[in-house]
Amino acid sequence: MSREEEIxxxxxxxxxxxxxxxxxxxxxxxxxxxxxxxxxxxxxLIPSLEEVGRRFEKGDFFVPEMLxxxxxxxxxxxxxxxxxxxxxxxxxxxxxxxxxxxxxxxxGKNLCVIMLExxxxxxxxxxxxxxxxxxxxxxxxxxxxxxxxxxxLTTTMPMFKVNIEAITKAGLRDKVxxxxxxxxxxxxxxxxxxxxxYAPDASMATRMAKEIVGDRSEGSQGAKALEQAxxxxxxxxxxx
Amino acid sequence: xxxxxxxxxxxxxxxxxxxxxxxxxxxxxxxRKVLAAEMKAxxxxxxxxxxxxxxxxxxxxxxxxxxxxxxxxxALLVATIKAVSDVSDLPICIDSxxxxxxEAALAVYEGKALVNSVTAEDERxxxxxPLVKKHGAAVIGMANDETGIxxxxxxxxxxxxxxxxxxxxxxxxxEDVIIDPIAMTVAADPTCGLITLETMRLIRNELGNxxxxxxxxxxxxxxxxATVNAAFLPLAMHAGLTCAITNPLVPEVRxxxxxxxxLLGHDEYAMRWIASYRAEQAAAATK
Numbered sequence: 001m002s003r004e005e006e007i008x009x010x011x012x013x014x015x016x017x018x019x020x021x022x023x024x025x026x027x028x029x030x031x032x033x034x035x036x037x038x039x040x041x042x043x044x045l046i047p048s049l050e051e052v053g054r055r056f057e058k059g060d061f062f063v064p065e066m067l068x069x070x071x072x073x074x075x076x077x078x079x080x081x082x083x084x085x086x087x088x089x090x091x092x093x094x095x096x097x098x099x100x101x102x103x104x105x106x107x108g109k110n111l112c113v114i115m116l117e118x119x120x121x122x123x124x125x126x127x128x129x130x131x132x133x134x135x136x137x138x139x140x141x142x143x144x145x146x147x148x149x150x151x152x153l154t155t156t157m158p159m160f161k162v163n164i165e166a167i168t169k170a171g172l173r174d175k176v177x178x179x180x181x182x183x184x185x186x187x188x189x190x191x192x193x194x195x196x197x198y199a200p201d202a203s204m205a206t207r208m209a210k211e212i213v214g215d216r217s218e219g220s221q222g223a224k225a226l227e228q229a230x231x232x233x234x235x236x237x238x239x240x
Numbered sequence: 241x242x243x244x245x246x247x248x249x250x251x252x253x254x255x256x257x258x259x260x261x262x263x264x265x266x267x268x269x270x271x272r273k274v275l276a277a278e279m280k281a282x283x284x285x286x287x288x289x290x291x292x293x294x295x296x297x298x299x300x301x302x303x304x305x306x307x308x309x310x311x312x313x314x315a316l317l318v319a320t321i322k323a324v325s326d327v328s329d330l331p332i333c334i335d336s337x338x339x340x341x342x343e344a345a346l347a348v349y350e351g352k353a354l355v356n357s358v359t360a361e362d363e364r365x366x367x368x369x370p371l372v373k374k375h376g377a378a379v380i381g382m383a384n385d386e387t388g389i390x391x392x393x394x395x396x397x398x399x400x401x402x403x404x405x406x407x408x409x410x411x412x413x414x415e416d417v418i419i420d421p422i423a424m425t426v427a428a429d430p431t432c433g434l435i436t437l438e439t440m441r442l443i444r445n446e447l448g449n450x451x452x453x454x455x456x457x458x459x460x461x462x463x464x465x466a467t468v469n470a471a472f473l474p475l476a477m478h479a480g481l482t483c484a485i486t487n488p489l490v491p492e493v494r495x496x497x498x499x500x501x502x503l504l505g506h507d508e509y510a511m512r513w514i515a516s517y518r519a520e521q522a523a524a525a526t527k
Contacts, residue, residue: 063427063461104388107428107461128388154270154307155337184270189309 004035011044011076016051018068020075027076037083045073049118053203063111066202070114091122093213094144096176098126098135100159105152108182111202112148119206132159132166139172145213148205149195151182161193177212181205241415243378243450245301245331246351252300252331254418254450254483259506260473260497261301261483263333263354263452264294267324268305276308279316284323291328297488298497298516302328303356304345305335314344321345333380333485339367346375353377356485357420360385360399360406369410378416379407380452383439389422391431393438396421400443415450418483419443423453423472427461433472437479444480455484455493466492474500491520 001009007030014022023045030040052069055061095116099109106128116123124142126134139147147167151157160180167173180195190198197212199205243254254261267290269276278286291302304324306317317336324332334345335356342355357380358368372379381403383389383396390396400419407417421439424432436458440451458472459465470492473484477500488494498516501507 062463063425067428104384107425110428129386153337154309157309184307184309186309192310 004030004033007033007035008040008044011040012048012051015045015048015069015072015076018065018072020068020072023072024075024079027079031079031083037080038087038089040076041080041084045076046118046120049073049115053115053118053206057201057203063107066111066114070118073118092120093122093146093209094124094142095121095146095148095209096124096126096135096138096142096144097148097150098130098138099128099150099152100156100163101129101131102159103151103153103156104128105150105182108152108202109148109150112150112181112205115202115206116209119210121206121209132163135163136166136170136172139167139176140170144176146177146179146209148179148181151180151185154184157182157185157189158193160190160195164194179205179208241448241450243415243418244352245354245378247325247329247331248350250329250331256444256450256480256482257506258482259501259512260477260481262299262488262494262497263301263303263483263485264290264297264299264330265303265454265456265485265487266290266294266489267302267320268335269308270305279306279320280308280311282319284320287320287323288327291324291330294488295328295330298494299330299488301331301333301354301483303333303335303485305356306341307336307338313338313341317341317345318348321349325350334377339371342368343371346371346377349375354418355379357382358403360402362386365403365406369407369412372407372416373410373412378418379412380418380420381407382420383422383443389424391435393435393442396439397442397446400447400449404447404449418450418452419447420453421451421481423455423457423476425460425462426458426468433458433475437475440476440479440481450482451480452483452485453481455481455486466490469493470496473497474503477501477504 007026010026011023027040049069052061052066056066097109097112099106113123113125124138126138135147149160149163164178178195179197179199180190181199185198187198197208199208245252252261267287269279275286294302302324304321306313306320321332331351333354333356334342336342355372355377358364359382383400385399404414404417421436421443423436426433443451455473456469459468462468473496486493498513502510502513507513
């Protein structure tokens, strides 16, 4: 195994286990050896975070493990960001997400943000207690591939319908895929309110988002999404 | 400060000077698919069985929630409360954020109920508190407002104080406001546990109100939640928590509360602790 292969394997393992210092050191070493920043990102870091997501979906990984893996990856992103930005690469897709009006639960939504950014999406996080008009404005402004609504309470879930109606009224319904999720939400309920898809957890939400935007070439992924990822992951971790 | 809740025939007193009060959390269709399906179909067998089982496991009150998406919640909440009252004489904690459901439930409830819950949002306070007053009920006040949940204990105290003050404006006595200092999972932020405990200490010292919380929240996203929940309860009891919405059917939780009472001097000569031990021994012997 060449040193470059060892570095890729090491980055994968250390990200998976949330070892931030090791991930940072290996990223620096890889760059010194002349490895391509995109190679480090797409052949080691992103696959690792995807593995984190798979394990979380299966119940083998728990919330804190997902958070420290994201934190470890963030350490590498800080270094890679300016290098990838120079190449002018584009994100995988755009995603507007927020917790609905009247609801201030954000753990699940924040996990989605981490996973989506880890997968190369440019994510616009509208935070909690988001009124329908704010979703509409964000869809208008950012023209995302997907808009995701999160609700943790049976009493706030009806906001899905209100949001969808607002988006329809603004003439944007055909322009954006609408995904919903949150503890009490079911596939049946998602259909009932007229959403396009339902995801039971953050990892699934990310996989579905990737399917929605379709597979794109590695070359088109990156820069802006990563720039956002660095800030957003950091912010998310600070907020908890 | 004593908060008194009543069913038609039974009275429960919540106070820092008395044993901890367990409010059984099980009668809640959120995240319980089978229960939700049965309740939706108007079948109350499981609701009744849950009421009986929680009472037998040491619950002093029962939380009743009928929040199922796209359903007539007022009617379902009333039916669920009636079903629970058929088989249990424990006072009820009426759990809904739908005004009409709270109103309907309070109208049929015989006794003094606990309303779960109001936040410090003006709109919520001004709708729910008059209703609480009208029915002579008690209410849980969540220490958050429209800006969300503060991570600063002093701010949560200030928010709690706002609810107590507003309740007083509506003529609700101080003892009938139970504050929820808000427990959040330590899985997302390791400081969450300490922030909640510190908030409890402040509220106990500054306001003196009884306190409750969704104690099972602390372990969300973690494995072996029972052990974490069980460790949290006695810490919280010492910080001023006087009741909790939790699951008495989890042996670790039930035992942690009993042990906490014992260690805090609320179980004279360890009679309840010993009785619980004997009951468990006897149950094991008959298996």
